[in-house]
Amino acid sequence: MTPAPDQPLPGLDPAARAWLDTALAEADRAAEAAEDTGTPGPAEAVGTAAPTGSGTASDNVAPAPWELRFAAAGRHAGRTHADAVRTLLLQRARAPLATLTRLYRHGTAAERRAVLLALPDRVAGPGALPLVEDALRTNDTSLVAAAVGPYAAAHLDPHAWRHAVLKCLFTGVPLDAVHDLERRAHKDTELARMLADFAAERTAAGRPVPADLTRALNLTGEES
């Protein structure tokens, strides 16, 4: 979990570039301060990644400056760069699980997406799974797509992972978003059964079977 290199983010205009430079310096200072004191961040209770719940006393402690930048990335860097800027800030601040959880819980959909995208580089074990599971319960396809990346491939249990694949098919998220699909689908007979049942349901309804479904079924190596 080394900090990501300062990515060039080509396309940022000079004002956005200057804004990002300041934001990254703030993130660096937060990372260094946490290292010096051995604490993960301001008012951070180290705990589980419960994605819901509210009203704890620490909710309204003044956020670190870089966290305000994290919230404001869309309007300063532009929407097309916001994901990259936010994930870079999470890397540079070396945001630990407790911070990631709070930022997800307090975040807009765009901020939640950035937290999900940062998980593979920030969290080693399965501790952030509640965030992934929360995102997979939504019908916001930008969240669903961000939830099925490398972190989910590494940590989701087989049942949850199969439902994630099915959720993508239901909501129109291309299966290209599912990291490691080929490896995890291989010889997964239960996934094959679920896909075949889904295909049968669509056929019975006179509706087309998504091409991605056939592709995933082929990857299982099972006969449909």
Next chain:
Amino acid sequence: MRIFDPHIHMTSRTTDDYRAMYAAGVRALVEPSFWLGQPRTSPASFHDYFDALLGWEPFRAAQYGIAHHCTLALNPKEANDPRCVPVLDDLPRYLVKDSVVAVGEIGYDSMTPAEDHALAAQLQLAADHGLPALVHTPHRDKLAGLRRTIDVVRESALDPEHVLLDHLNETTVKEAAGSGGWLGFSIYPDTKMDEDRMVAVLKAHGTDKVLVNSAADWGRSDPLKTRKVGDAMLAAGFGEDDVDKVLWRNPVAFYGLSGRLQLDVPPPADLHEGNSILRGGE
């Protein structure tokens, strides 16, 4: 005709409404947080609502080619419930979000001391966050409520020119304009204002700083009232530029005071059999 509805509660509306609004020319809207009809009983209920206005609702709007922004606040009615008032302490962490373009709806409902406090505190929050404020004028005792509202705005740190006074009518427009604020008119099927009265106000007052909204919500209301005002303006002899000023440029100018408007939502590309909001279980 390009339309920006500066006040509509899409949480209470269906995807059919989004589709009809797009077809009528609506390309952007602002959804102010307000009362849901059923009273809330805790700040947590506000949190979920605010999160929806920052997550699910913009996602829904984007499926139909409409840019969605919101205004957040403790509304005047629930400012009177001590169980809800603590949400004021949570507002700062929401007001920094990208798609929050004002503090609102704030203002008066019954003109109580609790409402005085919430209004003043939230005008200060707007000033602190570089945001304008959407101020609702009361349905009952409207003129007195407007006067008291203007007084509180004058005593606040917020520039009166960063305030949109909403739900105005023939009896309140003159004093509202005198305050330096922007002027909002909600067009309803039966109450508040109708299209023809709106056109009469525009003829008498002019188009400067005037915004027209549908304020459509869970009650009897019509999300296409903005378009109907545009059509009524054209029928009454206003030019297309006048219509564009009232229905697009004025709301863009007012909410643009936040520096946070992003209006570049791509047109609806892949309407899945006419309904792209899939249900994860169809």
